[in-house]
Amino acid sequence: MIKSKIEIHDKFSVIIDVTYDTISKRKKSRYTTLTYLFLPDSLNVNGKTYPATKFYNDVRLFLKYDTPNYTLSELSHGEGNLLTNLTKNAKIVLKTKSDQNLSRFKNQVKMFAATFSSLLREETDSLIKRKEISNNDVIDFLGKIKLILSEFRAIASVIKESSFKDIHKNVVFYADEHMSNVIELELMQLFNSFKNRKIGANSLELIVALIESEQKYKKQKNYVSPKDKNVNPEDLLYKRNRLKKYIESVFFLYQDIRKDGAAFEQTVLALAAGLAMVFSTAVAFYYQQVYGNFTMPFFIALVVGYMLKDRIKGSVSQLFVSKSNSFFYDYKIKVTNALNNKIGVIKEKFSFVSLKNLGPKVKKHRQKDMVIGISERSLNEQIIEYKKKVTIYPKKFGNDLSDENILGLTDITRLNFHRFIQYMDDPKKDYILVKKGEVYMKAANKVYNINIIQKYYTEEGIEFSRYRVIMNRNGIKRIEKVVLD
Structure with a gap:
């Protein structure tokens, strides 16, 4: 079971609060959450200007036990x-x-x-x-x-x-x-x-x-x-x-953050270095046999072989790492309690995705309540996908506290949008109003909508929620929950 909500934290930040319940006392509970941020193209936020390092600078993660479900x-x-x-x-x-x-x-x-x-x-x-x-x-x-x-x-x-x-x-x-x-x-x-x-x-x-x-x-x-x-x-x-x-x-838990797949990446880099070394050694052996030792052709072949060795090592490493990235997340977080017991693991991954690669339900939920009825291609938005895989281990869960009613893990994700305001227009824009033959200049707030759609994979099925963050250059004005079908 999942409970979620989004609230304003401060002028430029929102908090996404998600609680994951332990489904069973015996087996692991697993969840996958996908958070999509739909950003207007005018904000100039894309894969070139907003890499993963900047995103993780703008995201803060807090993990805690869910407060027991009592009344006063x-x-x-x-x-x-x-x-x-x-x-x-x-x-x-x-x-x-x-x-x-x-x-x-x-x-x-x-x-x-x-x-x-x-x-x-x-x-x-x-x-x-x-x-x-x-x-x-x-x-x-x-x-x-x-x-x-x-x-x-x-x-x-x-x-x-x-x-x-x-x-x-x-x-x-x-x-x-x-x-x-x-x-x-x-x-x-x-x-x-x-x-x-x-x-x-x-x-x-x-x-x-x-x-x-x-x-x-x-x-x-x-x-x-x-x-x-x-x-x-x-x-x-x-x-x-x-x-x-x-x-x-x-109630707060400890996080041990590591790069996911680091051991595999180092192994791949070592294999790439080995392949490059095999090539350069083979070239050296061959031209040694053909031209003999201490000859100019052999010397030139040796230099060229080592030049190619470095390029092969770099190219193969880049190819292997890029291919392996699809199998790993960006970071792996080991969650421990006050007794240093491992009670869960969270993996997180950031990427830009295109609209055509989204599922039909996500597209449908994005197009709900559009101000102007336009096609998918005309949305002209950049889409960030923030993916989390959550695993909860029930045996050690809550054993550091004296309350058996603690059954949930709460993930508090703080997203800071301050970096998005640099390309926003002035917060006030004039418009014309004609009344009784007179022309008046009126001022209105110039706002931008950042749509957030969340998709949760649970053992009970798939759930969706959508919110609209309305902000301008002065900060976040309000958050609206969009009711889905």
């Missing part, structure tokens, strides 16, 4: 919930302070804080998108947050009074501060949304009260708080970002 309520309720498990592990580590128990406990604290933050973002977005919201919905939502915080902070108080070293205690305090930061930011988004929609004043007061409560709590605990007048806003944002990276690092 399930964090503190239900059999084997995360808070109960965290409390049990706290008691275990307080009783037996071994390195293994400490490491397990610290990872579980970070995992709980990261999971809580992710679920809070999801449920906040869900509330914002709902058409009708009652005061009871808001009370229930805020009540779940308060309950989770009170139970987690009870654990933090126990750890604070323990004989642990500060370096171990700080993990719990960092998690507490990070959760408080996320609550403040998400509730602020909820407040702004409700205020614009003119939802009941009582709901807004409850939201503001919890935000203010968290800011006072942070000041009381000597966390970085906006209520502290001596806090530099730059320092506040920097620490929040560092805390986020530290807490969420528990």
Whole structure:
């Protein structure tokens, strides 16, 4: 099973977020993904101006465990919930302070804080998108947050009074501060949304009260708080970002990136050198027999033989390597967890392809919702194909964390489009409007559409998705999802 989405990361970057599930606990799970970028020819992005080295400079890959599929309520309720498990592990580590128990406990604290933050973002977005919201919905939502915080902070108080070293205690305090930061930011988004929609004043007061409560709590605990007048806003944002990276690092995996087929390539180069050497040696033996040693003809034949040897070596090497490239990817990434166990392999490959070589369904999806009904040949686009082959090994998957519900690998690919803007026109263009006999000059955004089609090969079949990235010289304006048949 595959879950995917594309979002704006910053002014010139998008994030393609794909989650691959482990299909079986016994056998490997395999996926192949093809991402096609359809670029207007006017951007001057082609095989000559945009080689693979530039593409991989513009692509950043992050790999992580998929956040367990819970709800906020399930964090503190239900059999084997995360808070109960965290409390049990706290008691275990307080009783037996071994390195293994400490490491397990610290990872579980970070995992709980990261999971809580992710679920809070999801449920906040869900509330914002709902058409009708009652005061009871808001009370229930805020009540779940308060309950989770009170139970987690009870654990933090126990750890604070323990004989642990500060370096171990700080993990719990960092998690507490990070959760408080996320609550403040998400509730602020909820407040702004409700205020614009003119939802009941009582709901807004409850939201503001919890935000203010968290800011006072942070000041009381000597966390970085906006209520502290001596806090530099730059320092506040920097620490929040560092805390986020530290807490969420528990889910991120390690990558060992190698050139794919490197051993085969070296073998081919050695064979090419051997063939060239056979030729030059044969020439030397032949003319030695014909003209003898220390003669001018033999000397000339020897020089010519070595000249041809170098050319043969270069030509054969180039031929072999070019032919072998079709069998290998550009890079092979070994994915390992915190215990240095291999849990998967990802191979990636970049190339430009022509429209005629695309499958019929990809062509059909590209031509859907065209502004102008034109033929395939008239599209005049350059097409990038970014291919990934994903293999997940289930035996070691998630064995470094204490949650059996971690079943997915999330591939976060960040694509930077800044290199594409150099040939874009000015972001504003004038057009003429005639109204009541008067001629007016109006300005409109000059935009470019970069279409993205994704094709997924899974054990359950083939899936497609399509997005349209609308941008101009000033950056990405929005992303539109195109509904396919």
